[in-house]
Amino acid sequence: MAKRPQLKRPQLTGRAAILAVVVCANAMSLAYPAREVIAQRREIARLEEEQTQALHRLRTLEERRKQREDPEYVKQMLKERLHYCEPGAKCYVVLDQKPAGSAPRGGGKKPEPPAWYVTLWQSVEAADQGRDSVPASRN
Incomplete structure (x- = not known):
């Protein structure tokens, strides 16, 4: 018997x-609704966070x-901010003293730099005398 060639x-x-x-059409038809669901969930999460903050x-x-409805707190704020003094009490306000928090922490007062024209004149004098720079003690 002769072998027949098999057809591929x-x-x-x-x-x-x-x-x-059909599978591709179903996948395409489900892609848009799935994207909308994800976007809506993000929006819900954002709104919930906004509500929590509010x-x-x-x-x-x-x-x-x-x-602020508490009378003791109101009295305290009047004394601190407006220097309110209750009737019959002796209150003092020191005008020449700086507030305690404004003092420098270095212990001493920081020297202020000289005016620009003083520095300029010192550099002119130094150049006239043949020096390279202004001495540190004059700075």
Whole structure:
């Protein structure tokens, strides 16, 4: 018996091509709604974060309102900020003294640099006398 040559089957049949087209069409039709769902979830998360921050600001403002309704706090602020003195009390205000927080931390007062024209004149004198620069003690 003679062997018949076998016919090679095509790799892609008609059914497989139709199935591939249907799968691609389904994937394409689901891509846009899936993208919208993801975008909506991001928007919801952003709005929830914004709501949390707004509630935090509201609580802070509510605490400040309650604090300002307290008569003791109001008296304290009047004394500190406006130098209010209650009737019958002796209050003093020192005008020539700097506030305690404004003193330099180095222990001593920092020397102020000389005016620009003083530095200029010192450099002219140094050049006239043949020196290279102004001595550090005159700076």
